Amino acid sequence: MMDSFYLAWRYIVFNRIKTITLVLCISLVSFLPFALKILLNESEHQLMSRAITTPLLVGAKGNSLDLVMNSLYFSKEKPDFISMKAIEKVMDSYLAVPIPLYTRFHAREYPIVGTTLDYFEFRKHKVAEGRSFAMLGESLIGADVAARLNLKVGGSILSSPENLFDLAGVYPLKMKVVGILQKTNSVDDKAVFVDLKTTWVIQGLGHGHQDVKKIADESDVLSRSDKLVTTSTKIKQYTEINVDNLGSFHFHGDPSIYPLTAIIAVPNDKKSATILSGRYLSEQKNQQIVRPKKVIEDLLGNIFQIKEFIDAVVLIVAIAMVLAIFLVFSLSFRLRQKEISTILHLGCSRSTVVQLIGAEILIIAVFSGMLCFSSLLVLQYFQGEIVHQLFIS
Amino acid sequence: MNRSNTYFATKIILLSSLFLTFNNVNAEVDEAKLNIYTVNYPIKYFAESIAGDNAKVTLPMPGDIDPAFWEPKAEDVIGLQQADMILLNGANYAKWLPKVSLPLFKLVNTSAEFRDSYISLSEAVTHNHGSGGKHSHTGTAFTTWLDFSLAEKQAKSVFKALSRKQPKLNASFVENFIPLQKALLELDTELTEIGGALNGEALLGSHPVYQYLRAKYKLNLESVHWEPEEAPTEEQWNVLTKLLEKHPAKWMLWEGVPANETVLKLEALGVKSIVFSPTSNSPETGDFMTIMHENIANLKAILEKK
Numbered sequence: 001m002m003d004s005f006y007l008a009w010r011y012i013v014f015n016r017i018k019t020i021t022l023v024l025c026i027s028l029v030s031f032l033p034f035a036l037k038i039l040l041n042e043s044e045h046q047l048m049s050r051a052i053t054t055p056l057l058v059g060a061k062g063n064s065l066d067l068v069m070n071s072l073y074f075s076k077e078k079p080d081f082i083s084m085k086a087i088e089k090v091m092d093s094y095l096a097v098p099i100p101l102y103t104r105f106h107a108r109e110y111p112i113v114g115t116t117l118d119y120f121e122f123r124k125h126k127v128a129e130g131r132s133f134a135m136l137g138e139s140l141i142g143a144d145v146a147a148r149l150n151l152k153v154g155g156s157i158l159s160s161p162e163n164l165f166d167l168a169g170v171y172p173l174k175m176k177v178v179g180i181l182q183k184t185n186s187v188d189d190k191a192v193f194v195d196l197k198t199t200w201v202i203q204g205l206g207h208g209h210q211d212v213k214k215i216a217d218e219s220d221v222l223s224r225s226d227k228l229v230t231t232s233t234k235i236k237q238y239t240e241i242n243v244d245n246l247g248s249f250h251f252h253g254d255p256s257i258y259p260l261t262a263i264i265a266v267p268n269d270k271k272s273a274t275i276l277s278g279r280y281l282s283e284q285k286n287q288q289i290v291r292p293k294k295v296i297e298d299l300l301g302n303i304f305q306i307k308e309f310i311d312a313v314v315l316i317v318a319i320a321m322v323l324a325i326f327l328v329f330s331l332s333f334r335l336r337q338k339e340i341s342t343i344l345h346l347g348c349s350r351s352t353v354v355q356l357i358g359a360e361i362l363i364i365a366v367f368s369g370m371l372c373f374s375s376l377l378v379l380q381y382f383q384g385e386i387v388h389q390l391f392i393s
Numbered sequence: 394m395n396r397s398n399t400y401f402a403t404k405i406i407l408l409s410s411l412f413l414t415f416n417n418v419n420a421e422v423d424e425a426k427l428n429i430y431t432v433n434y435p436i437k438y439f440a441e442s443i444a445g446d447n448a449k450v451t452l453p454m455p456g457d458i459d460p461a462f463w464e465p466k467a468e469d470v471i472g473l474q475q476a477d478m479i480l481l482n483g484a485n486y487a488k489w490l491p492k493v494s495l496p497l498f499k500l501v502n503t504s505a506e507f508r509d510s511y512i513s514l515s516e517a518v519t520h521n522h523g524s525g526g527k528h529s530h531t532g533t534a535f536t537t538w539l540d541f542s543l544a545e546k547q548a549k550s551v552f553k554a555l556s557r558k559q560p561k562l563n564a565s566f567v568e569n570f571i572p573l574q575k576a577l578l579e580l581d582t583e584l585t586e587i588g589g590a591l592n593g594e595a596l597l598g599s600h601p602v603y604q605y606l607r608a609k610y611k612l613n614l615e616s617v618h619w620e621p622e623e624a625p626t627e628e629q630w631n632v633l634t635k636l637l638e639k640h641p642a643k644w645m646l647w648e649g650v651p652a653n654e655t656v657l658k659l660e661a662l663g664v665k666s667i668v669f670s671p672t673s674n675s676p677e678t679g680d681f682m683t684i685m686h687e688n689i690a691n692l693k694a695i696l697e698k699k
Binding site: 097116134 | 464557
């Protein structure tokens with residue numbers, strides 16, 4: 001028996017190109033359906049876990065999937081903005097607690113999530129190091145952001161410009177890191193949390209600058225009267241909020257029309273959720289209220305329909321592949337007729353020939369299985385990241 | 394150990410147990426108490442009057458500053474974040490609020506119900522820079538409680554917030570709220586009568602804090618921007634002299650007791666001083682009601698000397 005394996009192994013090593021091709025083909029055909037199943041299970045887990053725990057979302061009327069994906073997973077697709085008036089509407093109803101979200105900006109590749117402290121209580125997140133943000137310009141970062149950027153409490157992180165070519169845009173804001181969240185195994189690990197008002201400063205709705213009444217260099221002042229000081233663009237605007245300049249920060253315009261991307265509405269009970277949803281259906285023309293669970297279930301329904309299609313394609317490919325492998329082996333045996341007859345002439349029985357071929361097939365199958373299994377292990381290790389990149393971002 | 398010693402030791406143990414039990418009961422009561430923060434004294438007074446012993450009400454800023462312009466530090470804000478409820482005045486009162494992070498669901502805007510009645514102020518300083526164009530720093534008058542009908546609505550808002558937070562204590566809150574409501578409405582009636590009796594008599598305000606008082610009680614009042622403890626500058630006197638030409642007032646309402654020198658100089662111009670304190674911060678003596686009654690008594694003095 002061992003002789004058969006030895007001869008089969010020598011044959012395989014001699015015909016290494018053919019063997020490698022066969023191993024790769026078999027591994028790939030076996031890997032695909034399992035990989036698909038792993039990724040779909042993970043995507044279902046990731047998508048549903050947050051959707052189930054987020055009862056209602058209020059946002060601008062439009063694509064409900066964009067609204068849910070942006071609000072729950074901070075995806076790059078941004079829904080239209082709603083205003084702070086939407087918060088007042090939810091608050092005044094006393095049917096739900098509103099948690100605002102503004103997820104327009106990034107710090108490097110990590111989303112900056114403007115929200116209130118209610119978010120952490122709602123998601124049951126705890127601070128691992130430092131404290132939660134308390135002042136304008138402070139940030140609380142996810143565990144992965146801290147690890148990957150090697151950020152510690154007391155460090156700082158800079159907001160990224162929305163557009164590299166927006167030379168006239170607002171200055172990046174240097175945000176002080178005052179705390180690091182405990183690992184949550186969710187997208188929150190990869191986010192930079194700030195107070196909602198800090199995101200408005202990043203946008204330029206609020207800013208701090210030197211006191212216009214005390215400008216020493218008169219060339220910076222274009223005109224001056226009792227009620228109006230017009231300054232040139234040379235006036236110094238602060239790009240970092242600290243104890244010394246916090247007092248100079250202020251907001252312009254009506255705060256009730258400041259933008260948000262969504263509101264998480266946490267209803268008092270099921271009845272409150274139904275009443276609130278009903279109000280949006282009947283009264284709100286520019287806003288919608290969605291149940292993330294329903295939106296994600298619809299999305300997963302579509303994904304599983306696609307999966308069934310892909311399964312069918314994989315099955316056809318697998319059948320074609322099996323036939324091709326059968327053809328490869330049969331052609332190989334035909335080419336090896338002389339070799340087989342030599343073996344028979346040497347006095348070996350037909351069963352020895354069968355053992356020899358069986359050993360070759362077994363070795364190829366084992367190698368293919370090992371390759372498939374190890375690839376699946378690697379996939380399983382990175383499944384969270386892959387699903388985030390493929391289905392969520 | 395003899396018998397008397399045993400008796401003494403037993404007594405000590407029993408007393409200690411009793412003391413510890415009593416302390417635990419107290420601790421439980423304290424834990425059950427609502428931890429409320431407010432942004433000014435009138436709201437604190439309303440909350441304390443309605444909640445009684447069921448809440449610990451804190452006004453977090455020092456007593457010698459205007460609460461509207463307090464500049465809290467991160468430690469102060471962390472304290473506020475621990476509150477069960479933070480009662481706001483609304484009308485852009487707490488200028489520090491946009492610079493701090495507080496949990497939204499703990500905030501109660503006591504003037505939200507009448508936000509359409511806020512009085513807008515004319516623009517203060519306007520400037521422009523960068524691509525944002527001209528910016529105007531307009532504001533909102535915030536001493537809403539000086540219109541006692543609005544103060545009553547704010548007190549009602551505090552009452553509703555407390556009842557929502559502690560529905561089991563609703564009966565106690567109702568019992569406490571009714572006399573407060575009655576007292577505020579009585580103040581409103583009394584001031585309405587005084588406003589009517591003043592019949593357009595020209596008045597001055599030392600500080601622009603009397604907008605709601607003027608609007609509700611139809612006072613013919615114009616304000617300058619003076620501080621009671623600071624001597625006005627020459628420029629401020631000039632502004633007043635010009636104002637008196639078109640608004641010949643004989644009385645100036647002050648937030649606090651003005652400096653004697655200022656009083657004498659004003660009298661030389663034919664303007665007498667009376668105190669009408671908004672009591673934004675905790676008073677050294679008395680409470681909201683006693684001070685408002687003093688304010689009204691001071692206004693009545695105008696009628697008597699008219």
